[in-house]
Amino acid sequence: MTVIIEPTKCIGCEACVSACPFGAIEMVDGVAKINDKCTECGACVEVCPVEAITRTERAKTEEVSPEDYRGVWVFAEQRDGQVMNITLELLGEGKRLAETLGVELAAVLMGDQVESKVPELFAYGADIVHLVEDTELKNYRTESYTAVLAELIKKYRPEIMLIGATNIGRDLAPRLAGRIGTGLTADCTELDIDLEQRLLQQTRPAFGGNLMATILCAQNRPQMATVRPGVMKKLIPDSCRTGKIIRTPYQKDQVNVRTRILEVVKEAGRVVNLEEAQIIVSGGRGVGSQEGFAVLEELAQKLGGVVAASRGAVDAGWVPASYQVGQTGKTVHPKLYIACGISGAIQHVAGMQNSGLIVAINKNPNAPIFKVADYGIVGDLHQVVPLLIEALAEEGKPDLSCQVESAAAQE
């Protein structure tokens, strides 16, 4: 594709200049001109009032025949033999895509003695499970897992490959895409099918969440995407569902693994599983200090939730990076998100805007957080939060956390 501005038609209105997300259009002698930064996204085409901008399809440089590739695949990430939550989310989304395309959904499960997990994958939507078992596949290794997946893809030719955007998935997916020579879209938050062209529309935030981009992989297969945990919906498991198991042996001698795991350490203390938390009390720069988080911790405990933080608080060293919610941290979708002393920079909002209900407590009435909040209280969090704790105690419900848990169980 190429984007061309017809200089004789251009009226110099500069509408395209401000519409361009990449700063790729400059005004030269009163006429818009496209520079090197152009990614051919076509954002300018739509805004031009005089149709001076056109986008033409790029000549096809066929490397594969897309029609030879069929089916949607999901990488079934497991750790310590447990199927990760993201895998179930990918199955849910993968199922939807597969049904739209009229194809089967397959999961690739690697590990050591993990066959017992196959029914779970079927229950959550897989039609086929590719099972590769070997003691050497017990833990994720870049080189062994890449080799297995690359071979399976070459053999079975799926059109779509989804991988969770976890620390493992984001290590594996690019290595695999590099090897296969196909495109990869990182950290997608929305997937869709353009049936007419039979293409996967992969939407993801960029520029710190300031911009959403929809990305296509037109010529190469499979179309690969890593998907942000906590965004896609799992299916309601159906334990009656079953499917086909395809076993493939691990060709140990064909893989050169040049790394070795010496030790796996689970971080001591309370593991913050923000992605799965139902209630989150989050603190930002306004908390003021490490000690300031104590009152948030108290509120979180009272509500049966967990504490999180914005990048500001993490950068200040008050809480570890694993607590960070936002574009460069975690994406969360609790039922209740209470933002305390968080200004609401777009990077933060990107990670929490899908929360069920957002409450913001901030001194500054103009803080952008109030724009995304359902309820806002303008005030000093160090004053408001203790009052809130007090108010909740009045209710005479000594253990709210149980209530939340039982509510969750009923779902």
Next chain:
Amino acid sequence: MKIIVCLKQVPNTNEVKIDSKTGTMIREGVPSIINPDDKNALEAALQLKEEKGASITLLTMGPPQADYALREALAMGADRAILLTDRAFAGADTWATSYTLAQAVKKIGQFDIIFCGRQAIDGDTAQVGPELAEHLDIPQVTYVKKILAVEKDKVVVERALEDGYEVVEAQLPVLLTAVKELNTPRYPSAYGIVAAFDEKEVETWTAETIGGNPEKLGLKGSPTQVKRSFAPKAKEAGVIIKGTAKEAVQVLRQELLAKHVL
């Protein structure tokens, strides 16, 4: 020891503002910086240089203005800087970018470690590092949060996981991607800045310099294309609860109870 540090000049996305009327990004006046994670990568290399002795070559692909980012990295203490700049590189996705970098690394010659940042704040893909390692057929360790040992033929590092970390030993040559927990990047010194502009060079390499298959460069070599970009939809504003703090928390409690979130 020979180290290559890959870095990217990015707009400081923290300072990007949104035009409240059109919902589009205001890019004007947004300063360009060295991608933060890449600074951690560079710092790791600089520490190795101080401890073990090493030469550090910087590698970046970008427009001519990226010279500035390389100068800053030179000011921090790197020895050599290479800027890959050519119209042919424009519009590259991560695959084409990593292919281009791989060609350049091959031209640089023998090396022991390539350091990259985990991901860039403009694209947030975290893909170029692993794809580069694949193109070069060397092992990779991503999300490196601590370097425990660097020996003649191997490194031992801690790789961050969501719920802890793993200790990984990798053979050299290796590609490591750095997370911000790895270290605190140093300031360039005044001596360093003067040296970076007055004494050190930034070499400019083009598509011709690095060779390889021109079909795999830039937009042409990119399997992915941006179809459309748009401003994220903003959530509708809610209500500000008025009154004293005491009154406000009571109203909030009632609302939360009414909505069954408590």
Next chain:
Amino acid sequence: MDFELTKKQEMFRTLFQEFAEKEVAPKAFEIDENGEFPWDTVKKMGKLGFLGLPFTKEYGGAGADTLTYIMAVEEISRACAATGVILSAHVSLGCHPIYQFGTPQQKEKYLVPMAKGELLGAFGLTEPNAGTDAAGQQTAAVLDGDAYILNGTKIFITNGGCADVYIVFAMTDPAKGLKGISAFIVEKGTPGFTFGPKEHKMGIRASSTTELIFQDCRIPKENLLGKEGDGFKIAMQTLDGGRIGIAAQALGIAQAALDECVRYTKERQQFNKPLSNFQAIQWMIADMATDIDAARFLVYRAAVLKDKKKPFSKEAAMAKLFASEAAMKHTVKAVQIHGGYGYMKEYKVERLMRDAKITEIYEGTSEVQRMVIAGNTLK
């Protein structure tokens, strides 16, 4: 005429801003409150080469230009004016006279470690009876064999007690008046050289200000800076340069006041709208911004003239006069804009207002600057 910084200067400016924000600003409140000299920050500045910015590499300097050094004082003062004056007094008053007038041996022995930040410098001219009228020097230096014997007292000496090297002025030939003044390099620890107690000041409280007391203090002959009788010339030329430094300090303070007001007026609501929506406030902000830019151009021009080795005495005086008066005027306004909060120590503008006052006084009062400017203009 070009108002753009070079890429190198731009990188320096970013470095100073980052350093000021991360290393200087977080300590500013506490060191002001406790009157505590920021040794830690000074050591860090030394390591990064800030203490020798405008000197060539052969003398341990960074080899940057005066404008770059001036931006360092500005940006650091914007975070903490006390730290800014420590830098300015060291570079402009402590190092510069040796750089300009020292012998190769003096430069090797003193300037090199000073520029590297290993030794801190200071400047002793003012006396109880010789402030604005510097010619009234009563400190005397008498040659006795291979040494001069110093007797007398200097007052209000910035970096006093903390500095390792002092440029001290004394009368070697009282009969010659101004031409009888000489300059000496005096090391801390020389027998007969002691300090008065640290002064309690209104502002720049973290900087150290003391008396220097000389009682039969023997200074080796080779520590005479320049020739006998060169002292007044050395002092005046040094102060010309120093004034650009103080002007930059004032500029930094004024800029900080504006920064605070912009932030505060956008946040603070009265009558259901932010303060920044009120015209009375907007006009104050507009005046502030305009004066600060005017001050900046004056200060930078003086620095560029100095770099180009052109006369800059008048321009330095103008820069200092305008920048310091702008800093005073607008920090008072800034407190006013903040209302009751501005009077409280928790708000930075309270400190800014106290810090601003000294810039109208030291290294030549506003009245002296007007004398210099008028003298040059009516010449």
